[in-house]
Amino acid sequence: MSKQKTADTPLMQQHKAIKAKYPDAVLLFRVGDFYETFGQDAIIASQVLGITLTKRNNGGAAMSELAGFPHHAMDTYLHKLVKAGYRVAICDQLEDPKTVKGIVKRGVTEMVTPGTATNEKLLEHGTNNFLAAVHITANEKYGLSFLDISTGEFFVAEGDREYADKLLSGFKPAEVIFQRHHQKKFREEFGSKFYTYTLDEWIFQEHYTQEILLKHFDTHSFKGFGVEDVRDGLIAAGAVLHYLKETEHPNLQHITSIQRINQNDYLWMDRFTIRNLELLNSPVENGSTLLKVLDNTCTPMGARLLKRWIVFPLKDLHKINERLDAVEHLILQTDLRNKLVQAMRQCGDVERLVSKIPLKKINPRELLQLARALKQIDAIKHMCSASEHAYLNRLADALNPCIYIAEKIFKEVADNPPAVAAKGGFINASVHEQLDELRNIAHHGKEYLLKLQQAESERTGITSLKVGFNNVFGYYLEVTNVHKNKVPSEWMRKQTLANAERYITPELKEYEEKITGAEEKILEIELQLFDNLVNELHDFLSCIQTNAQIVAALDCLSCFANNAIQFNYKKPLLHEGEEIMIKEGRHPVIERNLPPSEPYIANDVVLNKTEQQIIILTGPNMSGKSALLRQMALVTLMAHMGSFVPASEARIALTDKIFTRVGASDNLSAGESTFMVEMNETASIINNISSRCLILLDEIGRGTSTYDGISIAWSIAEHLHHSPHQPKTFFATHYHELNELENKLPRVKNYHITNKEIGNKVIFLRKLAPGGSTHSFGIHVAKMAGMPPDLIARAQDVLKQLETKHVDEGLNKNIKQLSAPKLQLSIFDAHSQTFEEIREMLTQIDINRLTPVEALLKLNEIKNILK
Numbered sequence: 001m002s003k004q005k006t007a008d009t010p011l012m013q014q015h016k017a018i019k020a021k022y023p024d025a026v027l028l029f030r031v032g033d034f035y036e037t038f039g040q041d042a043i044i045a046s047q048v049l050g051i052t053l054t055k056r057n058n059g060g061a062a063m064s065e066l067a068g069f070p071h072h073a074m075d076t077y078l079h080k081l082v083k084a085g086y087r088v089a090i091c092d093q094l095e096d097p098k099t100v101k102g103i104v105k106r107g108v109t110e111m112v113t114p115g116t117a118t119n120e121k122l123l124e125h126g127t128n129n130f131l132a133a134v135h136i137t138a139n140e141k142y143g144l145s146f147l148d149i150s151t152g153e154f155f156v157a158e159g160d161r162e163y164a165d166k167l168l169s170g171f172k173p174a175e176v177i178f179q180r181h182h183q184k185k186f187r188e189e190f191g192s193k194f195y196t197y198t199l200d201e202w203i204f205q206e207h208y209t210q211e212i213l214l215k216h217f218d219t220h221s222f223k224g225f226g227v228e229d230v231r232d233g234l235i236a237a238g239a240v241l242h243y244l245k246e247t248e249h250p251n252l253q254h255i256t257s258i259q260r261i262n263q264n265d266y267l268w269m270d271r272f273t274i275r276n277l278e279l280l281n282s283p284v285e286n287g288s289t290l291l292k293v294l295d296n297t298c299t300p301m302g303a304r305l306l307k308r309w310i311v312f313p314l315k316d317l318h319k320i321n322e323r324l325d326a327v328e329h330l331i332l333q334t335d336l337r338n339k340l341v342q343a344m345r346q347c348g349d350v351e352r353l354v355s356k357i358p359l360k361k362i363n364p365r366e367l368l369q370l371a372r373a374l375k376q377i378d379a380i381k382h383m384c385s386a387s388e389h390a391y392l393n394r395l396a397d398a399l400n401p402c403i404y405i406a407e408k409i410f411k412e413v414a415d416n417p418p419a420v421a422a423k424g425g426f427i428n429a430s431v432h433e434q435l436d437e438l439r440n441i442a443h444h445g446k447e448y449l450l451k452l453q454q455a456e457s458e459r460t461g462i463t464s465l466k467v468g469f470n471n472v473f474g475y476y477l478e479v480t481n482v483h484k485n486k487v488p489s490e491w492m493r494k495q496t497l498a499n500a501e502r503y504i505t506p507e508l509k510e511y512e513e514k515i516t517g518a519e520e521k522i523l524e525i526e527l528q529l530f531d532n533l534v535n536e537l538h539d540f541l542s543c544i545q546t547n548a549q550i551v552a553a554l555d556c557l558s559c560f561a562n563n564a565i566q567f568n569y570k571k572p573l574l575h576e577g578e579e580i581m582i583k584e585g586r587h588p589v590i591e592r593n594l595p596p597s598e599p600y601i602a603n604d605v606v607l608n609k610t611e612q613q614i615i616i617l618t619g620p621n622m623s624g625k626s627a628l629l630r631q632m633a634l635v636t637l638m639a640h641m642g643s644f645v646p647a648s649e650a651r652i653a654l655t656d657k658i659f660t661r662v663g664a665s666d667n668l669s670a671g672e673s674t675f676m677v678e679m680n681e682t683a684s685i686i687n688n689i690s691s692r693c694l695i696l697l698d699e700i701g702r703g704t705s706t707y708d709g710i711s712i713a714w715s716i717a718e719h720l721h722h723s724p725h726q727p728k729t730f731f732a733t734h735y736h737e738l739n740e741l742e743n744k745l746p747r748v749k750n751y752h753i754t755n756k757e758i759g760n761k762v763i764f765l766r767k768l769a770p771g772g773s774t775h776s777f778g779i780h781v782a783k784m785a786g787m788p789p790d791l792i793a794r795a796q797d798v799l800k801q802l803e804t805k806h807v808d809e810g811l812n813k814n815i816k817q818l819s820a821p822k823l824q825l826s827i828f829d830a831h832s833q834t835f836e837e838i839r840e841m842l843t844q845i846d847i848n849r850l851t852p853v854e855a856l857l858k859l860n861e862i863k864n865i866l867k
């Protein structure tokens with residue numbers, strides 16, 4: 001042993017031994033009423049928490065940094081450490097110091113990481129806190145699992161890299177765990193936006209993870225959950241449970257089932273689409289999102305579910321219609337809707353309350369809240385079964401208000417219980433005979449003694465009988481000498497005074513024992529009764545969780561109904577045909593953020609496979625092209641969520657994928673050129689087209705030189721047109737040259753957004769009209785932005801010259817002459833020779849040095865290859 005080790009105090013030796021087991025966590029070490037940190041942990045704690053760092057002599061050669069805080073401040077400080085990205089191991093005293101000689105036994109009782117937090121301060125009400133595990137197999141398959149320990153929701157899924165990417169963006173886990181050797185790969189594929197932790201390779205083994213899961217669920221197979229074939233997903237799920245065990249989370253009885261997320265059940269949107277459509281997040285701080293405008297839910301469960309409904313819209317016509325019909329019913333039944341909302345509001349976060357039961361973190365007030373929620377669930381059940389709507393009736397049937405336990409809680413827990421159980425005072429009278437008696441003794445001691453005195457005085461005829469107390473022999477009966485001869489034989493004389501004698505009786509002694517131990521005993525009984533209640537609730541965990549999920553769904557449906565009324569949304573008609581027809585459609589987010597003086601201009605749009613498969617949309621800058629494109633996606637998406645839509649009429653073809661791409665968004669932090677990002681994103685569409693997909697392209701091609709941009713945009717449009725899937729596409733562009741496509745391809749139609757020029761001014765009319773537009777009004781926008789007049793005048797001059805030059809050089813002429821390629825074979829077909837040649841040419845071009853004329857020549861060369 002080193003000299004320093006022998007010099008450590010026993011306390012420091014204990015700390016060292018425990019710290020060695022949790023080297024990558026900040027160890028909060030309970031000493032008396034304080035949590036202390038030592039060494040490097042103390043330095044971190046003092047920096048993050050702003051507490052004083054001191055040095056202390058550990059009783060020997062070593063000096064160690066020290067920083068601590070009182071135990072009752074734990075919640076606040078724990079929150080700060082975890083938010084700052086630290087893993088925190090909480091080391092408690094495992095014995096009562098009063099009963100122990102020497103050093104108290106200590107051990108880590110919980111390890112808190114961002115994905116395993118159960119503390120309210122670390123959780124957001126309307127947001128799940130998922131811990132994710134990703135299992136990457138040797139053949140590039142991805143098994144995933146998501147668990148919210150605070151609600152008990154547990155999911156498994158598996159698929160390719162793109163699917164994994166989509167799930168991670170949709171679930172937004174607070175922490176992701178995966179195999180240690182995939183650290184680099186994970187970062188390359190999913191970026192560095194997640195808090196991650198890596199585990200040993202051996203944990204991700206099928207037989208090990210299966211064993212953990214089966215043991216947890218106490219079953220012999222996964223058949224009952226319908227997930228037995230999601231093998232890679234289950235490996236990830238097992239790793240999640242392993243991790244929870246390793247981080248000292250043994251109480252997981254509220255994780256009662258595991259569900260699969262089936263890729264085929266949901267309308268597919270990749271991460272770019274979720275981001276471009278600003279569904280959950282806005283690129284600007286506090287910016288509006290679809291979630292923000294739709295979220296009028298009244299329970300935290302509903303708010304959490306709505307996020308999932310947005311990111312995972314349905315694809316099954318029957319299920320979508322079930323939701324839409326229920327929303328319609330709720331719109332018509334005002335009374336039912338209002339009463340439902342009222343009842344749901346009183347449910348609180350019953351789902352998170354449930355997870356506190358096995359963790360033993362529920363307090364008396366929350367227990368009563370749980371019973372109140374169950375009472376509301378009973379009311380909701382009655383309302384829904386009384387409604388004449390089959391889907392609501394079915395939801396009602398699945399609700400179980402657990403009346404027995406709710407009533408038991410109401411009977412046993414007092415009306416206004418304290419938030420902390422430890423001090424007692426929350427169990428009702430008449431629940432426990434001994435408790436009543438003890439309370440009676442504790443609270444009515446004087447009365448009792450007086451009664452006893454009267455009773456004994458009457459029985460014995462000693463009229464001057466008095467009850468007294470002293471510290472030597474406790475309670476006594478005092479008899480004056482006059483009555484001495486009336487003293488019953490069973491009384492024991494304890495003291496003789498000048499004119500009186502003092503006696504004790506068995507009854508008095510019994511009472512004395514009771515009263516001295518009463519307070520302690522009262523608390524003991526109350527805590528025991530509380531414990532019994534909490535233990536009994538274990539049998540109802542899964543039942544209450546099902547209730548919470550149904551309330552969440554009802555909350556989302558009522559929210560859709562209220563939105564429809566408040567914002568004038570209409571019921572969409574989803575069908576298995578090919579056409580999307582939106583009449584007087586509006587952008588749900590923009591319309592809510594416009595000033596009242598500027599109403600949103602609604603537009604009609606039709607896309608189908610017969611004559612209008614691709615719309616090329618041109619129009620001035622700022623006219624509303626992007627808004628219209630996104631509006632198309634959002635209306636389609638909302639319809640698939642089961643929500644009414646911002647349009648006067650909408651007939652929506654069942655859609656299985658929505659893609660949106662926006663040209664040249666900067667992604668410098670990822671170290672990629674903007675154009676590379678744009679092309680990567682677009683390539684992933686081209687490779688994933690389906691016959692039921694909707695594609696929205698916003699200025700694709702603008703990230704490179706004009707000629708490059710036009711040629712790429714052109715060939716993308718052609719490719720989509722010739723694709724056997726005939727994907728419905730909306731293509732907004734500034735390249736008016738693309739309007740020429742209408743003359744060449746039968747299912748391409750040009751549209752533009754109208755504006756009116758009055759003198760030098762442009763007024764945006766924002767109405768969609770057939771035909772292309774001729775110029776961009778970019779200079780007009782520059783003027784609106786406050787550029788100096790002479791600069792604007794010069795720009796107009798240059799534009800004029802350039803336009804004439806283009807005509808002379810024949811770009812427009814060339815475009816007109818561009819023949820439709822002889823491609824039923826696509827140039828983007830990865831196996832085609834043509835593609836290889838073009839790719840080779842494109843990779844050799846240095847875009848930054850290419851002059852327009854060279855570009856034109858290259859374009860010609862490409863054209864020749866295609867001949």
Ligand SMILES: Nc1ncnc2c1ncn2[C@@H]1O[C@H](COP(=O)(O)OP(=O)(O)OP(=O)(O)O)[C@@H](O)[C@H]1O
Nearest residue numbers: 599600601602620621622623624625626627628766
């Ligand atoms: N239909 C509409 N009714 C009312 N206001 C609208 C409408 N469409 C768009 N706007 C307003 O105009 C702004 C610009 O719209 P948008 O970004 O769609 O234009 P754009 O044509 O795509 O512009 P650019 O070509 O410069 O990217 C929006 O932020 C919104 O405030």
